[in-house]
Amino acid sequence: MSNATVEQVAVLGAGMHPWGKWGHNFVTYGVAAARAALEDAGIDWKDVGFVAGADTMRNGYPGYISGATFAQALGWTGIPVTSTYGACASGAMALDAARQRILSGMCDVALVVGADTTPKGFLKPNVGGREDDPDWLRFKLLGASNPTYFALYARRRMDLYGATQDDFAAVKVKNSRHGLGNPYARYRKEVTAEDVSASPLVASPLRLLDICATSDGGAAMVLTSMDYARKHLGDKSPVRISAISTVTPTFPNTIIEMPEFATDSAAGIPAPDLKFKQAIGHAAYAQAGIGPDDVDVAEVYDLSTALELDWYEDLGFCGPGEAEKLIRDGVTTLDGRLPVNPSGGLACFGEAVPAQAIAQVCELTWQLRGEAEGRQANDPKVGITANQGLFGHGSSVILTR
Amino acid sequence: MSGESTTNTRRRLPAVEGWFTVPEAGSDQSPALIGTLCRSSGTYFFPPERVMSRAPGNSDSDLVDVELSTRGKIWSYTDAQYQPPPPYVPVSDPHVPFAIAAVELEKEKMVVMGQVVPEVAVADLRVGMEMELVIDTLNVETDEETGEEVEMVIWKWKPVEDGSAS
Known part of the structure; x- marks a missing residue:
């Protein structure tokens, strides 16, 4: 990988809540996924230095500030958070925010979480007449x-x-x-x-x-610096x-x-x-x-x-x-x-x-x-x-x- | 543009202001989409950009309203077999599928979407087919103050007679 132009970060944990139409609050799915990812990583929540949430636009204010929503649900530890939105690309933006924190040396361990509860049928615009939207x-x-x-x-x-x-x-x-x-x-x-x-x-x-449905679900990842991963994993090499x-x-x-x-x-x-x-x-x-x-x-x-x-x-x-x-x-x-x-x-x-x-x-x-x-x-x-x-x-x- | 009343017909109003011309009934003028031209880059915009050119490096350029080409070739097409969700206003109950085309304008080098006139279905269309712009009913609304029915009009695409795929 000598031609790479950006340094790597390690994936220590991945976790998901099964997709479906479960009817729960989106936070439920996000927390389940986050806990699964932390367990997969073998890392305690208290050792996480940054949370990046991927926002949902269909679940009220908690969805717009998802980083804080998930951090609060997991128990405030005083760490900085961010909340990203880029429609279907929101999750990648959250992963990128976590990577930036790690590569800049501002944290060793970052948690990335995205979850949604979706209504049935066609995705539709938010309500209200907006002639400029x-x-x-x-x-x-x-x-x-x-x-x-x-x-x-x-x-x-x-x-x-x-x-x-x-x-x-x-x-x-x-x-x-x-x-x-x-x-x-x-x-x-x-x-x-x-x-x-x-x-x-x-x-x-x-x-x-031919067309995909809309679902409820949650996914989370624990990213770390390569140094942290080496110490944490010993001889095992991370993705x-x-x-x-x-x-x-x-x-x-x-x-x-x-x-x-x-x-x-x-x-x-x-x-x-x-x-x-x-x-x-x-x-x-x-x-x-x-x-x-x-x-x-x-x-x-x-x-x-x-x-x-x-x-x-x-x-x-x-x-x-x-x-x-x-x-x-x-x-x-x-x-x-x-x-x-x-x-x-x-x-x-x-x-x-x-x-x-x-x-x-x-x-x-x-x-x-x-x-x-x-x-x-x-x-x-x-x-x-x-x-x-x-x-x-x-x-x-x-x-x- | 102004949606003047004409005798014996419902008042016609553009469903959105400033995006297309609506020649008066009986006029020999053709309707057209109104775009803007960024003078320094030669780039067109639709819907019209009236504040600043989006062509990078041309933010100080003059933007002038221009009528866009009224004919173009189909880039692709589809239809709405199910009634779209609000703010789409249903025009019939039950829903009758309508076609939608994305049409490439040669001079402006851009693709503009529009509903296709109701009598034309997907089976009548092909990529490359020549289409022309017409003004047609989007839906009928009732003026809340006067109770008068108003015809909201929009641009639509219609196959040009003898316009075969190239």
Whole structure:
């Protein structure tokens, strides 16, 4: 890893509360996940020097100041906290905040927590008339829900690359098999291509089973300095975070993104070489000093089945228009060359917004340790996560061992 | 723009102010989206940016209102099979699916989303198909003071006759 541009931090603990629709307060899930991560690390809460919370926008004020909410619930110890929000990328921002504290020498041990309780149905904007809020206006003026945008990307794959709804269904079938053995997954049931095609159309060409649900859940991680990890673990080598990319788009962003009405214009300033989603992974690879060929396992944001295929290309696993071949050839299944979403992905979890990016990193931690019982990839050494949050938030984390 | 009353029809009001022109009934003018042009970079914005150019390095540039191209080619398309959540205002009960298109404007080099006119479904659309802008009903609202029904209008995309995919 001599080409790395950023120092590593150690992952000592990972913990989750199972995803579902449990109906509890989000703090319950966050605390359960935090306690599991601390236990996994063998570190006492009183030894934690910093808490980074990933916020939820759907649970009132405690959700907006989640760092303090979790610190108070675990018992105030006087340590500094932060609360981050970057939509689906909130968890990566919280991890990055923790990494900054550690790499700057301001603390040795940091706890990162994200949890959510979500309502049923389409994610919708906050209430109230807000004529200057694009997220409110897109529902009002276009009737554009989140699946609208997922469907635009999916349809483009079909008309440009000859993708079929069967290809999209194959992603769901794969992920549902992966999630069967995952005790944290909400949906642990095999889904067939027939099940997908029999499910109702939501936003053509995407059907209900192509689109991820929303869930309750919580995930947490304990990060430490490499020095602390060496002292704490002795000869045992920890999984390390080699990159956290939290990039934003570069103007002009020429791909239509939620919640926008239009792309930026490339009439005056040429579009950048990398599309935004490509730039997310690119920044992570640059930090870690590696490339797509080094990756053994990936957790990518399958908000829709077709979006998982976009990620294959944007992360450099294949060229444009080649993702369908990867899924058809079984390259990204658990026993393939490059398993993608061994956890079962959002297809088996449903999205718990602030917890999800952290959950991706928890899964890769277990994969790299060889502890992902029932869904273990074949001896992976490098893993990458990818996700993108509403309003231009990139999120990609690289783990190595 | 001003939503003038016309005889024998409901008053028409733009569903959002300052984003598109609404030619009066009987006018031979075509409706258009109103964008802004950043003079120093040549970049267009929609919805219009009226405070500061978002093109990096052009913060002092003049921003002028311009009418955007009224034709473009489909970048992608989909539909809303289920009724979107509020603040979307339902237009029928039960919900009737409507198509949504993202259309690429050649001159402005940008993609603009819009609902597709009601008589056109996803099966009628293709990436690359030529579309034109029209003004159509978004929903009907009742004026709380006068009880008058007001037609809220919005821009929509409509396939150009003989506009085949390139």
